[in-house]
Amino acid sequence: MTLTNYLLHTFDSTKSRITHFIELQTLITAYLLVPSLLILISFLITYFWRYIRLQCSKSVEGRLVLITGGSSGIGKALACKYAELGANVIIVARTESKLQNALDEIEQAAKDSNKQTFAYLKCDVTNNQNVEEVMSELIDLHGCPDTIINCHGAAYPGYFMQQEHSIFEVGFICVH
Numbered sequence: 129m130t131l132t133n134y135l136l137h138t139f140d141s142t143k144s145r146i147t148h149f150i151e152l153q154t155l156i157t158a159y160l161l162v163p164s165l166l167i168l169i170s171f172l173i174t175y176f177w178r179y180i181r182l183q184c185s186k187s188v189e190g191r192l193v194l195i196t197g198g199s200s201g202i203g204k205a206l207a208c209k210y211a212e213l214g215a216n217v218i219i220v221a222r223t224e225s226k227l228q229n230a231l232d233e234i235e236q237a238a239k240d241s242n243k244q245t246f247a248y249l250k251c252d253v254t255n256n257q258n259v260e261e262v263m264s265e266l267i268d269l270h271g272c273p274d275t276i277i278n279c280h281g282a283a284y285p286g287y288f289m290q291q292e293h294s295i296f297e298v299g300f301i302c303v304h
């Protein structure tokens with residue numbers, strides 16, 4: 129075999145080895161690497177999601193949350209959620225019977241009712257003096273709230289020009 133033939137032969141066999149190697153690599157990528165990467169990514173997303181949820185629940189645990197309008201609707205739903213996450217919840221509204229019923233529901237939703245505090249304060253937020261009295265009572269009994277959520281209010285659906293003047297008074301002049 130001449131040197132030229134020898135070199136050509138070696139080149140051919142190396143070329144075919146490289147071709148085989150590339151085919152093998154493509155197969156591995158298609159059947160092993162891609163599915164493994166997909167599984168890994170889904171695990172990472174699940175883990176990250178759980179971590180975020182845990183951090184969110186930890187961030188309200190043991191905190192004092194005051195919710196006005198907490199005896200019904202959005203306010204009550206939020207109060208139950210905070211109770212579920214371990215917060216201490218105080219709700220504020222005017223009607224005592226609704227407040228008591230809501231408090232029972234909130235206690236049932238609690239993460240650990242033995243460690244958490246739940247209470248209601250009867251207050252009309254349109255009355256400045258009433259608000260001041262109730263706020264000082266709250267601070268004396270439970271300390272300063274970490275979070276205050278204002279959910280009180282009422283909706284009066286209708287056309288602007290047909291609304292009673294009293295509704296505007298309630299809506300615009302009321303909250304202290």
Ligand SMILES: NC(=O)c1ccc[n+]([C@@H]2O[C@H](COP(=O)([O-])OP(=O)(O)OC[C@H]3O[C@@H](n4cnc5c(N)ncnc54)[C@H](OP(=O)(O)O)[C@@H]3O)[C@@H](O)[C@H]2O)c1
Pocket residue numbers: 196197198199200201202203220221222223224226251252253254279280281282283
């Ligand atoms: N639900 C919705 O889809 C929606 C959408 C956009 C905006 N909003 C607004 O979000 C707020 C809450 O809605 P919601 O559906 O949860 O209403 P809701 O079920 O009627 O609850 C209103 C709460 O506010 C209390 N409240 C009303 N006036 C008060 C006052 N002067 N002082 C203290 N507490 C007072 C009520 O209790 P007492 O009556 O016993 O005081 C009750 O606990 C309203 O302002 C509503 O307009 C609601």
